[in-house]
Amino acid sequence: MDTKALHKISYGMYVICSRKGDKINGQTCNTVIQVSSEPPIVSVCINKGNLTHEFIDDSGVFTISILDQETPLGFIGRFGFKSGREVDKLDGVTYKLGETRAPIILDNTLAYLEAKVINHVDVGTHTIFVGELVASEAIKEGEPMTYAYYHQVKRGTTPKTAPSYHKD
Numbered sequence: 001m002d003t004k005a006l007h008k009i010s011y012g013m014y015v016i017c018s019r020k021g022d023k024i025n026g027q028t029c030n031t032v033i034q035v036s037s038e039p040p041i042v043s044v045c046i047n048k049g050n051l052t053h054e055f056i057d058d059s060g061v062f063t064i065s066i067l068d069q070e071t072p073l074g075f076i077g078r079f080g081f082k083s084g085r086e087v088d089k090l091d092g093v094t095y096k097l098g099e100t101r102a103p104i105i106l107d108n109t110l111a112y113l114e115a116k117v118i119n120h121v122d123v124g125t126h127t128i129f130v131g132e133l134v135a136s137e138a139i140k141e142g143e144p145m146t147y148a149y150y151h152q153v154k155r156g157t158t159p160k161t162a163p164s165y166h167k168d
Helices: 003-008 051-059 073-080 147-152
Strands: 014-020 023-029 032-037 040-047 061-067 095-097 103-105 109-123 126-138
Touching (some): 014 040, 014 051, 014 103, 023 040, 023 051, 040 051, 040 109, 061 103, 061 126
Antiparallel strands (some): 014 023, 040 126, 061 109, 095 103, 109 126
8 A cells, every 4th residue: 555645645734722720732634624514513633642632631622723824833843743741732822712611722823712512523543623603703815725836845854743743
C-alpha cells in the first residue's frame, strides 16, 4: 500500500481549544470537517493521548480557530509540538472565552467556530468529536492555511500524534 496517496487529501490548519474546569488548552489540528448545515455540525479528530482530548471529553465543548495562510511556523509549533501538560500554550496569545467558556484563539485567525459535542466515535488512536455549533464569527479577510501550504511553502512537519502522520 502506498500511504503517500493519503498526502493528496486536502486539509486545513486549525487550532482546537477546550477547557476542563478553569483550565484551558489548545492544539493544532488538520482534521476539521463540516458535517451538516441544518443544524450546523462539524467534527474534529483528536489523538487520545493529547491533553485537548481529555479536556473535550470532560467538558463536551471545543472551539476551532481557522488559521491564516500567513501564520508563523512558531505559532503553529506552539500548539502542535508542545504539550499543555508542560507549558501554558495560551500564555502571550490573544484569545477570548466563548459562550461555552472554551478559549477562542484570535491571533492569526480568519474565523472561529464554537461547538458542543453531540456525539463521538472511537477510531483507534483518535476520537472523532462531532459538535453542533453554538457560535461562529468571521474575524478578518484572508486565505486559510491549507495543510499542503504548511508543508510545501512553510516547510512544516507533522507531529507523531497527528492522524496524518506517516513515517517517510
